[in-house]
Amino acid sequence: MTDIAELFRRDPLDLTDDDIEKIVEHYRKARAAFNLTSKPTRKTKPKVEVDPNAASVLKDLGL
Amino acid sequence: MTEHINTEIGQIAWDSTSLGAFLTCPEYYHLRIIEGWQTPTESVHLRFGQHYATALEHYYKHRAEGDDDLTATVKVVREALIATWEYGYRTPEDATAKRNPLPGTGYPWVSGHTTKTRENLIRTIIWYLDQFGDNDPCEVVTLADGSPAVELSFRFEIDAGLLWCGHLDRLVRYGDDSYVMDQKTTGSTIGPYWFDQWKTEGQFLGYALAGQVVFDTPVRGVIVDGAQIAVGFSRFERGFINFTEAQLNEWADEAVEWMRTAQQAYRDQQWLRNRKSCNNYGGCPFRSVCATDPRHRRQFLKADFVRRPVWNPLETR
Numbered sequence: 575m576t577d578i579a580e581l582f583r584r585d586p587l588d589l590t591d592d593d594i595e596k597i598v599e600h601y602r603k604a605r606a607a608f609n610l611t612s613k614p615t616r617k618t619k620p621k622v623e624v625d626p627n628a629a630s631v632l633k634d635l636g637l
Numbered sequence: 638m639t640e641h642i643n644t645e646i647g648q649i650a651w652d653s654t655s656l657g658a659f660l661t662c663p664e665y666y667h668l669r670i671i672e673g674w675q676t677p678t679e680s681v682h683l684r685f686g687q688h689y690a691t692a693l694e695h696y697y698k699h700r701a702e703g704d705d706d707l708t709a710t711v712k713v714v715r716e717a718l719i720a721t722w723e724y725g726y727r728t729p730e731d732a733t734a735k736r737n738p739l740p741g742t743g744y745p746w747v748s749g750h751t752t753k754t755r756e757n758l759i760r761t762i763i764w765y766l767d768q769f770g771d772n773d774p775c776e777v778v779t780l781a782d783g784s785p786a787v788e789l790s791f792r793f794e795i796d797a798g799l800l801w802c803g804h805l806d807r808l809v810r811y812g813d814d815s816y817v818m819d820q821k822t823t824g825s826t827i828g829p830y831w832f833d834q835w836k837t838e839g840q841f842l843g844y845a846l847a848g849q850v851v852f853d854t855p856v857r858g859v860i861v862d863g864a865q866i867a868v869g870f871s872r873f874e875r876g877f878i879n880f881t882e883a884q885l886n887e888w889a890d891e892a893v894e895w896m897r898t899a900q901q902a903y904r905d906q907q908w909l910r911n912r913k914s915c916n917n918y919g920g921c922p923f924r925s926v927c928a929t930d931p932r933h934r935r936q937f938l939k940a941d942f943v944r945r946p947v948w949n950p951l952e953t954r
Contacts (some may be wrong), residue, residue, distance in 0.1 A: 583744065585740060595711055598707070
């Protein structure tokens with residue numbers, strides 16, 4: 575069982591300020607980690623450029 | 638009957654909960670607000686939302702009293718942990734008021750919900766304060782008596798013989814404007830569509846009007862801080878909802894008309910059913926009662942529901 579899980583299972587009237595600061599620190603770190611990984615990904619250019627003119631020629635040819 | 642209901646006239650002190658109940662369905666209002674029937678189990682969404690809003694209110698109160706960010710955060714996390722521990726109590730009165738919990742008794746609250754859990758409540762409080770606590774561009778308004786504008790219970794006469802009551806989390810200043818600030822939690826992704834639902838919400842129009850009338854502050858509207866509660870994260874979005882003077886007056890006129898209509902229904906003891914509301918928001922809790930033969934409804938109520946003290950808008954927090 576992790577320290578945090580153990581703190582959550584204890585009667586909160588028995589928790590010291592240090593115990594609660596550990597909970598705060600744990601979740602602040604978790605948020606920082608979440609923000610690092612949840613940044614929206616930048617749109618990248620497609621690896622192959624599609625030439626719309628070429629596409630319409632192919633369509634006209636029935637290909 | 639309590640003081641907010643006159644036995645001759647009907648309800649005379651109103652808030653957004655009781656007015657919203659009547660607008661949802663007169664029979665729902667009758668059973669829930671006038672008679673006090675409830676399901677035996679409490680709503681996890683209501684409890685989660687109340688603990689969350691209380692924590693943020695208290696944080697700003699502690700800050701206004703001089704605590705730094707960490708001290709205030711530790712205080713509200715402790716309060717939330719205690720509030721979500723199912724303690725034993727010495728007397729039934731203490732149990733009802735949740736005061737003087739017996740140390741060494743009880744167990745943690747088990748919500749039975751996938752995301753609105755005790756741990757996620759604490760995470761959401763800490764993450765919100767991490768994002769906005771020390772970095773919020775909104776400043777809490779200081780009232781004329783020097784006190785911070787947090788945890789504000791209000792009541793005023795909205796029309797002859799009718800009181801409008803409620804509770805504001807806090808009044809804030811953003812730039813040159815004042816706003817009522819409110820917190821909402823959801824399981825959904827928060828975007829423009831989510832904020833649109835609040836633009837015609839009577840609760841918010843009533844808050845904005847109260848801010849102007851009771852606290853003598855020109856209130857531009859309501860700032861809604863939406864919290865998306867997910868399994869592995871909580872995400873926050875802020876929306877500004879502005880109201881014009883004409884919109885507030887229009888809402889007040891309509892609200893008064895609805896209150897008078899409800900009083901008439903009370904005097905006539907004629908509670909119509911709005912059957913279009915039966916299946917909204919997961920279904921009305923009284924749907925099973927209304928679905929039975931009218932002769933058997935009271936038996937169904939007594940079997941499946943409990944009567945709690947009726948909702949009283951005059952109770953301050």
